[in-house]
Amino acid sequence: MELTSNPQAVEIAGEKLVVFRDAGGLWHALLDKCPHRGAALSLGAVTEDGNLQCRYHGWRFRGDGVCARVPLNELTDKALGSIRAAAMPVMELAGALWVFTGTLQDEPAPPPPELPSSLQGPPRQFGTYSQHWNAHWTRAVENFIDFAHPSYLHRDTIGAWTHDYAEGGAIATCEVHAESWGFSTLNYFTTARQGFRVDWYRPNLSVLHFGDSGEGKLHVFSIPVSAARTRVMTVRRLPPGADTAAWSARAASMDNTILDEDRVVVESQDGPVDEAGEISVATDAPAVAFRRWHRQMLASRP
Ligand code: FES
Ligand SMILES: [Fe+2]
Incomplete structure (x- = not known):
C-alpha cells in the first residue's frame, strides 16, 4: 500500500x-484505537510537535504510544x-515500512529480518507494485518459491520457454540449501541444464534471480493482511538514473499480467498450506522446506 497520508490507516495480520510520521520524519505504528474511548486514531492529525492527536477529544500520543496531553484535565506526568x-516496532527499508504486530500479543520483538543486499539503499532507488489476493499468505509464499508451475500456469508468458520441456518429459531438479536467513533454491531441467535460483527469506520474502545484478532480482513480499487476504508486493531496485515513474509503470504492467495468472489459482486454494491433506513430490522440495518452517514456527508460539 502506498503511504499517501499522514496519519494513515493500514491493516496487517488482522x-x-x-x-504516522513525526516531526523528525520517523514513522511510528500504533493500534488504530484510542485508549480513551476506542475511536480510530487514523481519523486524527499529526500535530506540529509530531504527536498523533485523536479526533474525538484531542488526546495526544507520542510515537511510542505514551500519552503526551489530555486536554481540559489536570494530570500529573505519572498519570x-x-x-x-x-505501539509496535517499525522500520523503514527499501522504500517500505515494516511493522511487527506480535507485540500486541505480548511477544517480544524479534531482531530485524535479515534481508538481501539488493534491498539496501535509499528508498527512492526502488520501484514497488502491489496486488491484493484473497488468499492466505502461506499460499502466496509457496507460489513464489515454486519452480514447477510456470511451465503451465505461465505458459503464455514467462513460462513459455519451459512448457515444451515439461510436456516433452523433462525432469526438473529443485535443490534446497539452508541459509542463515532461510533457504536458497536452485532449480533446473535435467535436460536443459538451465538453472533458476529463488531465495526465501524468513518469513515472507521470495527473491527471484532473473539476473545476478541487484536490478535483475525480483523481490516479492507476501504480506498477511488478514487470515483470508494477502498483499503481494513486488520490489525492484531501479537502475541508476532511471526515470522512476516510467520504470515503475512498465514494471507494474508486467507484474500485473503475471501476478494475475498466479492470483486466480492461489485464490482458488482454500486456507493456509495443508501438509497433511496434500501430496508433495520432488519438485515441491522448496515448498516442503517452507511448510516445515511454518509448522515449527506455529508450534513454538505460546
Ligand atoms: S476517544 Fe480519543 S480522545 Fe477520546
Ligand atoms: Fe507464478
Missing part, C-alpha cells in the same frame, strides 16, 4: 493500525505516562 496507545 490488526487495524495507524502509521499521563500511564496512558498508552499500543
